[in-house]
Amino acid sequence: xxxxxxxxxxxxxxxxxxVISTWSYLSWLVFPMLFTIVGLYVLxxxxxxxxxxxxxxxxxxxxGYWSVAYLDAGNSIQDERWSGTxxxxxxxxxxxxxxxxxxxxxxxxxxxxxxxxxxxxxxFGFHAVLPALDPWxxxxxxGVLTLSFFCIALTLAPxxxxxxxxxxxxxxxxxxxxxxxxxxxxxxxxxxxxxxxxGVLAPTWAVRALYASTVMQGPHDFTxxxxxxxxxxxVYLAGAYFLYGLVEREARVSGELALA
Amino acid sequence: xxxxxxxxxxxxxxxxxGVFRREKVERVALRGVDLAIEPGELFGVxxxxxxxxxxxxKIFTTLLLPTSGAATVLGLDAVHDQWALRxxxxxxxxxxxxxxxxLSGLDNLRYxxxxxxxxxxxTRKRIPALLERLGLAGRERDRVELYxxxxxxxxxxxxxxxxxxxxxxLDEPTIGLDPVGARELRVIVRELADAGKTxxxxxxxxxxxxxxxxxxAVIKGGEIxxxxxxxxIKKVVQDQGVVEFEVVGMPAERVAGLRGLQGVKxxxxxxxxxxxxVTIHCSSPADVMTQLGLVLDGMSLEKVSSREPxxxxxxxxxxxxxx
Ligand SMILES: Nc1ncnc2c1ncn2[C@@H]1O[C@H](COP(=O)(O)OP(=O)(O)O)[C@@H](O)[C@H]1O
Ligand SMILES: [Mg+2]
Numbered sequence: 001x002x003x004x005x006x007x008x009x010x011x012x013x014x015x016x017x018x019v020i021s022t023w024s025y026l027s028w029l030v031f032p033m034l035f036t037i038v039g040l041y042v043l044x045x046x047x048x049x050x051x052x053x054x055x056x057x058x059x060x061x062x063x064g065y066w067s068v069a070y071l072d073a074g075n076s077i078q079d080e081r082w083s084g085t086x087x088x089x090x091x092x093x094x095x096x097x098x099x100x101x102x103x104x105x106x107x108x109x110x111x112x113x114x115x116x117x118x119x120x121x122x123x124f125g126f127h128a129v130l131p132a133l134d135p136w137x138x139x140x141x142x143g144v145l146t147l148s149f150f151c152i153a154l155t156l157a158p159x160x161x162x163x164x165x166x167x168x169x170x171x172x173x174x175x176x177x178x179x180x181x182x183x184x185x186x187x188x189x190x191x192x193x194x195x196x197x198x199g200v201l202a203p204t205w206a207v208r209a210l211y212a213s214t215v216m217q218g219p220h221d222f223t224x225x226x227x228x229x230x231x232x233x234x235v236y237l238a239g240a241y242f243l244y245g246l247v248e249r250e251a252r253v254s255g256e257l258a259l260a
Numbered sequence: 261x262x263x264x265x266x267x268x269x270x271x272x273x274x275x276x277x278g279v280f281r282r283e284k285v286e287r288v289a290l291r292g293v294d295l296a297i298e299p300g301e302l303f304g305v306x307x308x309x310x311x312x313x314x315x316x317x318k319i320f321t322t323l324l325l326p327t328s329g330a331a332t333v334l335g336l337d338a339v340h341d342q343w344a345l346r347x348x349x350x351x352x353x354x355x356x357x358x359x360x361x362x363l364s365g366l367d368n369l370r371y372x373x374x375x376x377x378x379x380x381x382x383t384r385k386r387i388p389a390l391l392e393r394l395g396l397a398g399r400e401r402d403r404v405e406l407y408x409x410x411x412x413x414x415x416x417x418x419x420x421x422x423x424x425x426x427x428x429x430l431d432e433p434t435i436g437l438d439p440v441g442a443r444e445l446r447v448i449v450r451e452l453a454d455a456g457k458t459x460x461x462x463x464x465x466x467x468x469x470x471x472x473x474x475x476x477a478v479i480k481g482g483e484i485x486x487x488x489x490x491x492x493i494k495k496v497v498q499d500q501g502v503v504e505f506e507v508v509g510m511p512a513e514r515v516a517g518l519r520g521l522q523g524v525k526x527x528x529x530x531x532x533x534x535x536x537x538v539t540i541h542c543s544s545p546a547d548v549m550t551q552l553g554l555v556l557d558g559m560s561l562e563k564v565s566s567r568e569p570x571x572x573x574x575x576x577x578x579x580x581x582x583x
Contacts (some may be wrong), residue, residue, distance in 0.1 A: 002377035003371040013363070020362055020523050041570075084357025092375035093346040099375070252325040255273065255318065 006094040010102025014076050018110060031064060031114075035068040054214045059184040062145075062207065065115040066183065069149040070174055072107030073100060074160040076169060086161065087257040097244045100157040108150055113193045137213035137222055141206055148202035151233035158247040162256065182207050202232035261335055262486075263427055263458040263516075264297040267331035282286060289315040290480040292329065297460065297475075299426075302453035304473030305462040308579055312482040313462035314353075315502045317431040320460065321351045333427055345451030347376065350425035354432035356412045356475050362396050365415050366400040369422060376423045383422075390418040394448065417448065427458040434468060446472050465574040496574045500525060501545035505564040507556070510536045517555040521548060526577055535562070535570050541569070542579055 004164055077100075080086040141207050156173075178184065180194060181203040188194055194200040198204045206229040212220040271290040276282040289312045297303045305313050318324040322342035331338040336345040366387070373383040391397045394414040404412060410523035413433065418516050420428060430449065434442035450472045453459045465470055469476045470490045478486040478493065483543050486493050501533045509530050517540075518527045523543040530537045552561065 002374075005380075006374050006377060009371055013360070013367075013371050016367075017360070017362065083360065084353075084355070086361060087323060087373060088358050088372075091321055091351065092372065093343055093345060093377050109557075113420045171478070249325075252323065254275075255324050257323075 003098050007098045007102040010099040011105050014103045016108035019243050054211055055185060061115045062177055063144045065111040065172055066177060068114055069108050069111035070111055070153050073103040073153050073157045074170060075200040077160040090257055104150060104153045104157060107153060133214045141210035141213050144226045145203060145206035147209060148206050148229050148233045155236045158243045161249050164251055189231060202229045205229040262296040263299040263334060265332045266293050266295040267330045268429055269293040269331055270327045272327045282368055287339055293484055299458050300456055302472060302474045304476045306468035306469040306476050308464055311479045314431050317429050317462060318492050321429050322346055347423060348425060349427045350420035350422040351429040352416045354435035356409060361405040362403060364401050364403055365396055369418060372419050374423050378423055390421055413437060413445060420489055426444055429579055430461045438537035466572050470540050470571050480579050490571055494571050494574050500541050500543055500569055501566055502569050503540040503545050503548050503566045504536055506535045506562040507559055508535045514556055518543045521551055523547060
C-alpha cells in the first residue's frame with residue numbers, strides 16, 4: 001500500500017515539475033503541434049492516396065508521442081542527477097523501480113496529451129476522408145502501443161540512472177524506433193535485415209495495427225499483431241527485472257548517482 | 261550492542277581516466293576502518309578533504325557497498341539489510357543540492373515522507389512539528405529557491421528527521437553556512453543527541469567537533485589516526501609545547517635545521533601575507549627558544565612566543581598539515 005502511494009507521488013511530482021518547467025513545453029506541446037501542422041499541410045495539399053494521408057497525419061503525432069513517452073523519464077532522471085536528488089531518492093525505503101514506474105507513467109501522460117490533437121483529427125476530421133477508420137480497433141491499437149512504449153521506457157530507465165553516458169546512446173535509440181517501427185512509412189520499404197530488427201520491437205506491431213485500423217485494404221490480422229506487441233512487451237519487462245537488480249547493485253559499487 | 265559499527269572497512273573506487281585509451285585507476289578511500297559508536301552518542305569524524313568521510317557515511321547509509329569489511333547500524337548489515345535499515349536511519353549531506361528547488365518546502369517534505377513509506381496520519385502531525393522545530397513554520401509554502409542557505413540546510417535536516425530515525429548521519433552539515441547559521445545548526449544537532457538519538461557527524465572543522473561531539477575519530481587518508489573524547493585527543497600534544505614566530509623568507513634548509521633540533525616533533529610553515537608563520541611542536545619550548553638564534557642566524561624573527569597546545573595543534577599534528 002505504501003509502495004503504491006510512493007509510486008503515485010513520484011508520478012504527481014514528475015508531472016508538477018514538468019508543468020512548472022517552461023522549457024519542457026517545447027518537447028511535449030510545441031514540437032508535436034508543429035508535427036501535426038505539417039501533417040495537416042500534407043493532408044490539405046490533396047491528391048494523395050488515403051494511406052499516404054494517414055501516415056502524414058498520424059506519423060508526426062506518433063513521433064511526438066514516442067519521443068515524449070520514451071525520453072521524459074530519462075530527462076527527469078537526468079534533472080534529478082543535476083539537482084542531487086537522485087541519490088536521495090535512491091536511499092529511501094522505496095525501491096527505485098517504483099519511483100521510475102511513476103516517472104514513466106508521467107511521461108506517457110504527457111506523450112498522450114501531445115498525441116491528442118492527432119488522434120482527434122483521426123477520429124473526427126478523418127472520418128470523412130477515411131470512412132474505413134474503425135474506432136474500436138484504433139483505440140485498442142493505441143492502447144497496445146501505449147503499453148509497448150511503457151514497457152520499453154520502464155526497462156531502459158534504470159540505464160539512464162546508472163550511466164550518464166547512456167543518455168546520448170539511448171537518444172539514438174529514439175531515432176531508430178521512428179524509422180524501424182514504421183511510424184512514417186510502412187516497414188516493407190526497409191531492407192530485410194532492418195525488417196528483422198523491427199520484428200522484435202513491440203511498437204512495430206502496434207503501429208501496424210493502428211494504421212491498419214484506419215484503412216480498409218487488407219488482409220489484416222489484428223489479434224496476431226496485438227498479441228505480438230503485448231508478448232514482446234512482457235519479454236522486455238523480464239529484462240527490466242534483471243536491469244533493476246543490476247542498478248541496485250552497481251550504483252552502490254561505483255557511487256555514480258552522486259556525480260553532477 | 262553498538263549503534264554503529266565498522267570492522268576493517270575498506271573501500272576502493274575503480275574509475276577510468278581518459279576517453280579513447282581508457283586507463284583503469286584504483287583509488288583507495290578507506291583502508292580498514294574500525295569504529296564502535298554507542299547508542300545516544302554524538303560521534304564526530306574529523307578529517308581534511310578527501311580523507312574518506314563521505315565514503316564512510318555513504319556505506320553506513322546503504323548508498324555504497326564496501327570493498328571488504330563489515331558495516332552494521334542498529335545491528336543491521338548495511339550491505340544486505342538495506343531495506344530494513346533505510347526505514348530506521350536518516351541522513352543529511354552538506355551543501356544545498358538534494359532538494360527540489362522549484363517545489364515548496366512542504367512539497368519536498370511530503371514527497372520524501374511518502375518515499376519513506378510513512379503512514380499519512382503520522383506525516384500529518386510530524387511535518388508541522390518539524391517545521392516548527394526547525395524554524396521553517398510560516399515559510400513552508402514558499403519555493404525552496406527562495407530560501408536562505410541556512411533555511412535550506414534546516415529543510416534538509418527536517419527531511420532527514422521525517423521517519424524519526426534512531427540514527428542520524430550528517431556529512432559536513434555546516435559546510436557553506438554563515439557562522440550564525442552554522443551555530444544554530446550545531447545547537448539543534450546537540451539537542452537531538454541529548455534527546456537520545458545517535459548522531460554520526462563528519463566535519464573538517466576542528467572546533468565544531470570539539471564544541472559538540474562526545475567522541476571524535478580523526479581520519480586521514482582513509483585511516484583513523486586517533487580516537488577518543490576531545491580532551492583525550494588533546495593529550496596527543498599534552499607533553500608538548502608550541503613555539504611560534506613570524507619570519508620573512510624561510511628557506512627549506514633552515515626548516516630542516518629546525519626539524520633536526522632535539523625534542524622537535526613537527527615544524528609547520530604557513531604563508532601569512534608576505535611573511536611566514538612558523539609553528540614548532542616540541543617537548544621543551546625553552547630549549548628550542550634558546551637555539552632558534554643558532555639555526556636561523558641572520559634572520560629577523562618577529563612575534564616569537566611559546567604557548568600551551570590546543571586541540572587544533574593536536575589536529576594539525578595528527579593530520580600532518582604543513583605547507
Ligand atoms: N565516486 C567516486 N569515484 C572515485 N573516487 C572517489 C569517488 N568518491 C570519492 N572518491 C575518492 O575517494 C577519496 C575519499 O573521498 P571522500 O570520501 O569524498 O572524502 P571526504 O568526504 O573526507 O572529503 C578521495 O580521494 C576521492 O577523490
Ligand atoms: Mg565529503
